Amino acid sequence: KAGDYVPDSVKADVRRRFGDRCAVSGCTNTLYLEVAHIVPRALGGGNPLEDLLELCCPHHEKYDAKKMFLVGRDSARPYFADRTGRWIGWLRMPAKTGPP
Numbered sequence: 001k002a003g004d005y006v007p008d009s010v011k012a013d014v015r016r017r018f019g020d021r022c023a024v025s026g027c028t029n030t031l032y033l034e035v036a037h038i039v040p041r042a043l044g045g046g047n048p049l050e051d052l053l054e055l056c057c058p059h060h061e062k063y064d065a066k067k068m069f070l071v072g073r074d075s076a077r078p079y080f081a082d083r084t085g086r087w088i089g090w091l092r093m094p095a096k097t098g099p100p
Contacts, residue, residue: 006035006047014052022056024080024089029056036060038070053091 006014014035022029023036036053039045053070055063059080062068068088072078080088 006052010047010049010052011035013049014054017049018054018092021054021092022059023053023092024055024059025092026089027056027059029058032057034060036063038073 015033020030020033021027022033033054033056036055037045038051038053045051053063059068062082063070066083068080068082070078070091071081078091080091082088
């Protein structure tokens with residue numbers, strides 16, 4: 001979608017942040033990874049690194065269709081759940097970047 005444009009440099013940062021893997025821990029899909037907005041652009045989301053995830057195509061489709069949600073984003077252990085609240089997987093902890 002044109003309004004969802006994320007610059008290539010930001011996409012590269014997102015991929016590094018998640019180790020070029022789907023943000024749903026336990027997901028083994030390493031093909032067709034896409035950058036997803038945690039807060040949709042239509043609801044005021046933007047392109048800061050903290051508002052972006054790397055998701056495989058099937059998880060991204062579920063997320064955009066509101067069939068999968070990120071729960072506890074600001075908690076110590078955020079996770080993904082379906083519409084009924086059933087756990088899908090932990091949010092993969094972003095890779096450490098920069099100096100220790």
